[in-house]
Amino acid sequence: MSDQIETISTPLGIINGRDAIYLDKVEELFSPHCLSFSGEFNSALCSDTNDEENFISYQIIFEEILIFDCQHLDYCKYEVELLSNFDKVNSSSWMKSFNVPAEYIHYRFATYDYLYQIISKRYKLILEESGK
Incomplete structure (x- = not known):
């Protein structure tokens, strides 16, 4: 069976577009093992916002990560997927190749420049309007 990709709807709706997610900081924490991203979403590229271009600060934390990968978006073989x-x-198929337990989830998070693939148990999204 091949990969079945599903969009994730956030409180801002579906986030879609090369300029949709700006990344300022990535932090890997080890106790517990988490990966934290912070930056800004372009609200004009979020399906459930009525704003023109406004920037909304975010922090997204992937919790209990097992595996993650980062590739520059311009050279990434997964962009078409x-x-x-x-x-x-x-x-x-990536999870199956590592024999990952079923309670984990494979996420893809594409920022302006990078695609992160993350296998973790869950994520937490925190939003704060920045008013840029």
Whole structure:
């Protein structure tokens, strides 16, 4: 069975577009093992906002990560398999290749420059309007 990609709807809706997610900081924490991203979403590229271009600060934390990968978006072989900037991969061949337990989820998070693939148990999204 091949990868089945599904968009993730956030409180801002579906996030989609090369300029949709700006990344300022990535932090890997080890106790517990988490990966934290912070930056800004371009609200004009979020499906459930009525704003013109406004920037909304975010922090997204992927919790209990097992594996992650980062590739520059211009050179990434997975770009054709993205439905949005934040997707979930069901029946993930990548997870199967590592024999990952079923309670983990394969996420794809595409920022302006990079595609992160993350296998973790869950994520938490924190939003704050920045008014840029």
